[in-house]
Amino acid sequence: MAPKKAKKKTTEAGSNVFSMFEQAQIQEFKEAFTIMDQNRDGFIDKGDLRDTYAALGRLNVGNDELDEMMKEAPGPINFTIFLAMFGEKLKGTDPEETILNAFKIFDPEGKGVLRGDEIKYHLMSQADKFTEEEVNQMFTNFPLDVAGNLDYKNLCYVITHGEDKEQE
Numbered sequence: 001m002a003p004k005k006a007k008k009k010t011t012e013a014g015s016n017v018f019s020m021f022e023q024a025q026i027q028e029f030k031e032a033f034t035i036m037d038q039n040r041d042g043f044i045d046k047g048d049l050r051d052t053y054a055a056l057g058r059l060n061v062g063n064d065e066l067d068e069m070m071k072e073a074p075g076p077i078n079f080t081i082f083l084a085m086f087g088e089k090l091k092g093t094d095p096e097e098t099i100l101n102a103f104k105i106f107d108p109e110g111k112g113v114l115r116g117d118e119i120k121y122h123l124m125s126q127a128d129k130f131t132e133e134e135v136n137q138m139f140t141n142f143p144l145d146v147a148g149n150l151d152y153k154n155l156c157y158v159i160t161h162g163e164d165k166e167q168e
Contacts (some may be wrong), residue, residue: 017080020087033082044077046070096160103152113149 018026036044038051046066053061073081106114106122116139123130123138130138142155 017084017087021083026083029083029086030079033079042078044082096156099156099159100153103156107152112151112153113145114152116144116148116150119150119152 021029033044036048036052038048038055039045046063049066049069050061053059070077073085075081077085103114104110106119120135120139123135124132139150142150142158144150
């Protein structure tokens with residue numbers, strides 16, 4: 001009986017996954033899927049992942065890492081499964097207000113920005129410690145302003161909505 005339940009869950013995830021996203025988001029996911037489906041067979045497999053990493057300049061991806069990624073899928077990764085996987089990942093994201101409140105702990109005056117050097121220190125020394133590379137990547141994606149501050153309100157918006165407020 002257990003396999004039927006597992007199959008039913010996959011079917012349910014596939015059948016309503018399109019209602020989880022707006023049409024524009026679905027189109028963006030479709031474009032990403034098409035880019036990743038390097039061999040154009042309608043499925044993302046281990047070879048497609050390796051080729052995608054290579055296209056991004058990362059040539060040393062190990063088989064174990066690729067296997068772990070493939071294990072996250074309930075089966076062959078077609079576009080519907082791809083969407084369902086993103087839906088599951090995004091479903092776990094905290095609401096914007098919760099993330100903002102976490103940043104506000106470091107911003108008692110409510111300025112909406114944090115000193116870049118201070119946030120770097122906290123990210124690299126507390127709880128699930130970030131590496132220097134991870135912090136630098138964050139600052140590449142969310143550059144500090146001329147005064148060396150991080151606009152955490154915009155960062156929270158992007159985490160929960162997926163695009164920069166200024167681009168809307």
